[in-house]
Amino acid sequence: MARIMLENVTRRFGLVIAVDNVSLPIIDGEFFALLGPSGCGKTTTLRLIAGLEVPTAGRVHIGDRDVTGLPPRERDVAMVFQDYALYPHMTILDNVGYPLKVRGVGRREIRERVGEVAGFLQIAELLERRPAQLSGGQQQRAAVARAVVHKPQVFLFDEPLSNLDAKLRLEARGFLKHLQHELGITTVYVTHDQAEALALADRIAIMNQGRIIQVGTPLEVYRRPQTTFVAGFIGNPPMNLVPCRLEVGVEAAHLVGTTFRLDLTSLRDRLALTLRDDEEVILGIRPEHLTFCGQGDPFAIPAETYAIQPLGAECVVILLVDSTTLSVRLFTGEPPQQTGRVWVGVNPERILVYRKSGELVLG
Amino acid sequence: MTGGAPILSRRTGFFFLLPSLGFVSLFILFPFVWVFYLSFTNQTLTGVTAIQSRLVGLANYQRLLDFETWMTSGQFGNALRISAQFVVGSALIGQALLGLAIAWAFYRWRGAFREIVYTLVILAWIIPDVVVAFTWMAFLDRDRGTLNAILQLLRLAPVDWLIQQPVLSIIIFNTWRGTAFSMLLFSSALATIPPSYLESAEVAGASGWQKFRDIILPLIRSHILTDIILITLWTFNTFTPFLITGGGPAFKSELVSIYTFRIAFQFFEFGRGGAIAVAMMLINLVLALTYLTILRRQGVRT
Amino acid sequence: MRLVRLVLTRVAFYLFVTLVAAFFALPMLWLVLTPFNPRGTLAVEIPSPATMANFRLVFANAFAMRALLNSAILGIGGMLITTLVATLAAYALSRTDVPGRDFLIYALILFSSVVTGTAAMVPIFLLIFYLGLIDTLLGVILVFTGGLLPTAIFIMRDFVEGIPRSYEESALVSGATPRQMFQDVVAPLVQPGMMVVAIWAFVHVWGAFLIPFILLRSPTSMPASVAIYSFYTEAGTPIITLTSSYALLFALPVLVLYLLVNWRYGFRFFGGIKR
Numbered sequence: 001m002a003r004i005m006l007e008n009v010t011r012r013f014g015l016v017i018a019v020d021n022v023s024l025p026i027i028d029g030e031f032f033a034l035l036g037p038s039g040c041g042k043t044t045t046l047r048l049i050a051g052l053e054v055p056t057a058g059r060v061h062i063g064d065r066d067v068t069g070l071p072p073r074e075r076d077v078a079m080v081f082q083d084y085a086l087y088p089h090m091t092i093l094d095n096v097g098y099p100l101k102v103r104g105v106g107r108r109e110i111r112e113r114v115g116e117v118a119g120f121l122q123i124a125e126l127l128e129r130r131p132a133q134l135s136g137g138q139q140q141r142a143a144v145a146r147a148v149v150h151k152p153q154v155f156l157f158d159e160p161l162s163n164l165d166a167k168l169r170l171e172a173r174g175f176l177k178h179l180q181h182e183l184g185i186t187t188v189y190v191t192h193d194q195a196e197a198l199a200l201a202d203r204i205a206i207m208n209q210g211r212i213i214q215v216g217t218p219l220e221v222y223r224r225p226q227t228t229f230v231a232g233f234i235g236n237p238p239m240n241l242v243p244c245r246l247e248v249g250v251e252a253a254h255l256v257g258t259t260f261r262l263d264l265t266s267l268r269d270r271l272a273l274t275l276r277d278d279e280e281v282i283l284g285i286r287p288e289h290l291t292f293c294g295q296g297d298p299f300a301i302p303a304e305t306y307a308i309q310p311l312g313a314e315c316v317v318i319l320l321v322d323s324t325t326l327s328v329r330l331f332t333g334e335p336p337q338q339t340g341r342v343w344v345g346v347n348p349e350r351i352l353v354y355r356k357s358g359e360l361v362l363g
Numbered sequence: 364m365t366g367g368a369p370i371l372s373r374r375t376g377f378f379f380l381l382p383s384l385g386f387v388s389l390f391i392l393f394p395f396v397w398v399f400y401l402s403f404t405n406q407t408l409t410g411v412t413a414i415q416s417r418l419v420g421l422a423n424y425q426r427l428l429d430f431e432t433w434m435t436s437g438q439f440g441n442a443l444r445i446s447a448q449f450v451v452g453s454a455l456i457g458q459a460l461l462g463l464a465i466a467w468a469f470y471r472w473r474g475a476f477r478e479i480v481y482t483l484v485i486l487a488w489i490i491p492d493v494v495v496a497f498t499w500m501a502f503l504d505r506d507r508g509t510l511n512a513i514l515q516l517l518r519l520a521p522v523d524w525l526i527q528q529p530v531l532s533i534i535i536f537n538t539w540r541g542t543a544f545s546m547l548l549f550s551s552a553l554a555t556i557p558p559s560y561l562e563s564a565e566v567a568g569a570s571g572w573q574k575f576r577d578i579i580l581p582l583i584r585s586h587i588l589t590d591i592i593l594i595t596l597w598t599f600n601t602f603t604p605f606l607i608t609g610g611g612p613a614f615k616s617e618l619v620s621i622y623t624f625r626i627a628f629q630f631f632e633f634g635r636g637g638a639i640a641v642a643m644m645l646i647n648l649v650l651a652l653t654y655l656t657i658l659r660r661q662g663v664r665t
Numbered sequence: 666m667r668l669v670r671l672v673l674t675r676v677a678f679y680l681f682v683t684l685v686a687a688f689f690a691l692p693m694l695w696l697v698l699t700p701f702n703p704r705g706t707l708a709v710e711i712p713s714p715a716t717m718a719n720f721r722l723v724f725a726n727a728f729a730m731r732a733l734l735n736s737a738i739l740g741i742g743g744m745l746i747t748t749l750v751a752t753l754a755a756y757a758l759s760r761t762d763v764p765g766r767d768f769l770i771y772a773l774i775l776f777s778s779v780v781t782g783t784a785a786m787v788p789i790f791l792l793i794f795y796l797g798l799i800d801t802l803l804g805v806i807l808v809f810t811g812g813l814l815p816t817a818i819f820i821m822r823d824f825v826e827g828i829p830r831s832y833e834e835s836a837l838v839s840g841a842t843p844r845q846m847f848q849d850v851v852a853p854l855v856q857p858g859m860m861v862v863a864i865w866a867f868v869h870v871w872g873a874f875l876i877p878f879i880l881l882r883s884p885t886s887m888p889a890s891v892a893i894y895s896f897y898t899e900a901g902t903p904i905i906t907l908t909s910s911y912a913l914l915f916a917l918p919v920l921v922l923y924l925l926v927n928w929r930y931g932f933r934f935f936g937g938i939k940r
Contacts, residue, residue: 050834050838051837051838052834052837052838071837072834072837072838072840073837073838073839073840073841073842076840077838078838078839079834079835079838081831081834081835082831083829083831085829085831085832085834085835087832087849087850087853087854088854089853089854098836098839098841098849099839099840101849102836102839102840102841102842102845102849103840146835146839150839150840156838369760369761369762370760370761370830370833370834370837371756371757371760371761372761373761373762373763375757375761375843376757376758376760376761376763377757377763379753379754379756379757380753380754380757380758380763382750382753382754383750383751383753383754383814383818386750386807386810386811386814387773387776387777387811387814387815389792389807389811390789390792390807390808390810390811390812391773391776391777391780391785391811391812391815392776392780393788393792394780394785394788394789394792395776395779395780395788397788397791397792398784398785398787398788401787401788401791406791408794461685464681465685468678468681468682476682479686480682480685480686480689482927483686483689483690483693484685484689485923486689486693486920486923487689487692487693489868489872489919489923490696490872490916490919490920491871491872491873491874491890491915491916491919492872492873492874492890493872493874493889493890493893493894493912493915494696494872494912494913494915494916495692497696497893497903497908497909497912498692498693498695498696498912499692500707501695501699501707501708501709502691502692502695504707504708506707507706507707507708508707508708509691509692509694509695509708509709510691512708512709513691539688539689539692542689571674596778600781600782600783600784601782602782602783602874602875603874606874620782620783620784621783623783623784623787624783624786627783627786627787627790628783628786628790628879633787633790633791636787637787637788639784639787640783640784640785640787640788643782643783643784644779644780644784644785647778647779647780647781647784648775648779651775651778651779652775655771655775658771659771
């Protein structure tokens with residue numbers, strides 16, 4: 001078990017900067033997710049920790065050791081690959097036992113320890129088979145078993161669930177979280193699926209274009225996304241982002257859109273601190289913080305229903321406000337009674353305000 | 364983004380490449396350069412010029428391209444003409460067309476019949492040179508050969524193939540010998556065409572020929588180009604017909620490859636042989652560059 | 666009308682296929698029948714009675730057997746060196762970041778198809794002559810290796826590129842040294858490719874005529890492909906009983922390997938599996 005420390009790590013491929021001056025402390029024993037769209041540098045970051053990449057600049061520490069120049073085998077890490085990388089010419093027993101074999105562990109002890117791990121991961125009956133004879137879910141467990149078997153200091157996961165179908169993926173999420181909790185090994189988990197990151201991780205780092213945009217607990221990044229990028233990336237449907245204009249007077253403050261004017265006088269002082277009068281801003285509001293209301297509501301916005309998606313437990317309604325869309329989440333699951341021209345009310349407590357450039361100024 | 368870092372360091376990679384580079388430099392690159400030099404000398408294997416060869420300028424080329432005599436029997440121009448006939452007849456008309464026809468006939472056809480035909484065609488391709496040379500000498504023999512026996516069954520006059528029709532004989536032989544490559548290339552090209560393409564044409568009412576012309580041909584065009592250039596290159600350089608006709612009678616089937624052999628390895632005049640070799644390699648180079656250009660432009664690999 | 670056309674197409678198809686089969690089968694009939702015929706003839710006859718006497722003749726001929734051994738030495742030598750060297754190169758080309766790798770491959774293929782045949786033998790003969798390797802099996806093996814390598818690397822690279830890098834990376838992260846990674850993971854995975862290249866190279870060298878014909882002079886170093894031209898009567902006509910059975914014997918390994926490849930891999934097709 002160990003903490004991981006990235007210090008100003010940069011990795012360039014020719015002209016492309018895959019990882020751009022990333023500094024990241026990962027706490028001993030935590031489940032840490034690297035989240036971002038494809039090409040954001042999250043996998044490269046993981047491979048830098050594994051030792052499969054060498055940083056162009058910066059240092060990598062695992063535990064108390066600076067491992068920057070060390071090959072993977074001297075880092076005591078284990079990694080589960082997206083395609084599992086189970087060797088097709090070996091049985092599952094030999095696959096899972098491989099990290100022990102290269103450490104010079106004897107055949108009998110390998111058998112014993114693989115048996116233990118296999119029992120825990122429910123693949124004990126499959127040990128004599130070859131990877132090709134296993135289902136996707138079984139292969140995934142075998143790959144995890146191979147990572148667990150030598151009790152490494154650090155677990156690295158590179159999108160391990162993306163090759164599973166939707167149902168198995170949900171199952172595997174629960175199993176991975178339970179496993180990590182049982183073993184308490186520091187885990188870095190790369191994914192592009194925000195729901196997966198929220199469900200699994202103790203803390204999440206959101207990356208974009210090689211940089212870390214925000215680090216926080218799932219609730220922190222969900223509730224207070226530091227930039228509009230994070231806001232738009234996390235949550236399904238993502239946060240509504242409505243461009244509007246700020247009017248700050250001596251006493252009052254309003255957010256003005258083309259068809260609405262929200263009274264934010266209660267927040268006037270905080271807004272005036274960082275924003276100018278007549279500045280263009282972006283209003284951020286989660287779909288669950290919008291409700292249907294009457295015209296008289298002071299926080300009402302006029303809208304047009306566009307599409308209604310009943311999902312069972314909840315109902316997502318897409319609205320058109322001028323040229324932008326708004327998603328509304330109704331927790332009752334009942335579709336709205338009224339369609340066509342409607343009014344939605346904004347919960348003023350839950351409003352976030354971003355600069356036009358994207359950073360959060362109020363929330 | 365994945366797979367950025369190499370698994371091998373450049374240093375290790377270089378060591379892995381070293382033996383290959385050695386072989387290729389010594390047996391491909393160096394000969395290519397050296398033969399140009401040789402072609403300007405009067406190098407021979409025996410005699411004074413074996414030890415003390417000297418530069419003779421363009422003499423070898425002048426002799427090669429002496430337009431007074433070069434189309435006469437046993438000269439370079441004549442060999443070029445025969446090679447051209449041989450390439451057009453056996454590679455383009457023979458191998459490519461027959462290969463395409465067989466591949467198309469068995470498109471969407473599995474089973475014993477296909478296996479038998481494919482096996483026969485492939486066997487003709489992989490049996491060693493000298494073995495097929497003997498079987499073809501027997502096949503074409505004037506008095507007892509199988510071909511004439513068949514002609515007699517059909518009440519046709521027997522032909523002394525190797526004497527009367529030496530070029531036609533080696534053209535038919537080389538078609539037989541090399542059709543497998545085109546057949547395999549085209550059948551693997553056809554295998555990549557989704558059946559739905561043809562089914563939608565069938566639904567639209569296309570006939571067999573229309574399907575072939577409008578759908579298959581455009582889709583395998585790049586394969587056809589690849590095939591034609593490769594088999595042209597190989598057919599131009601093949602030496603096997605020598606084993607059947609020896610280039611005769613009276614140089615009537617003397618291909619450029621056989622002509623080169625005669626000058627360099629029967630007369631042991633390497634200077635002259637070098638000049639012919641340069642000419643051959645330049646023709647090869649043009650063909651190969653055409654091939655690579657097409658390959659590059661289309662990003663197609665066989 | 667439709668039915669008539671359908672029947673006609675069918676008839677045309679079978680006619681075409683039969684003609685093709687006949688065209689490719691007929692020249693081979695002689696090779697299959699004559700070795701078992703006590704009378705050496707150029708005609709296709711059913712041997713009566715069928716005999717193995719011709720083969721006994723071959724086996725008793727020390728020169729003929731020596732030539733087969735030479736062919737085997739050339740074939741196996743060329744096969745081993747080509748496969749090994751090509752595998753190393755293909756792996757390096759696939760797994761390093763050497764700049765211009767693709768260009769290198771294509772340039773190699775280009776040159777190997779330009780420097781080929783009798784034209785290439787002019788400088789290569791002199792090269793081997795000056796290296797003192799004339800009339801040695803080693804010289805022939807080296808020349809073959811040089812000529813086969815570019816295509817062998819090309820075929821091999823296709824195999825190596827088909828192996829996901831995550832296999833090797835996972836071995837490294839599991840704690841393997843580069844050496845262990847090669848032994849346990851890379852070697853088994855590239856083995857099918859090596860088999861294909863090895864068979865391809867062997868068939869090539871075994872059957873080749875031109876290169877050994879030019880580079881080997883003495884009877885003791887001749888391979889079977891050259892030696893077969895020694896079985897002539899004093900009148901200058903071939904001794905057909907001996908020649909035909911020797912030819913069949915010489916073709917046998919190639920036929921066996923074809924069956925093996927067909928059974929094991931299905932005759933999969935690689936760019937220029939034979940030239």
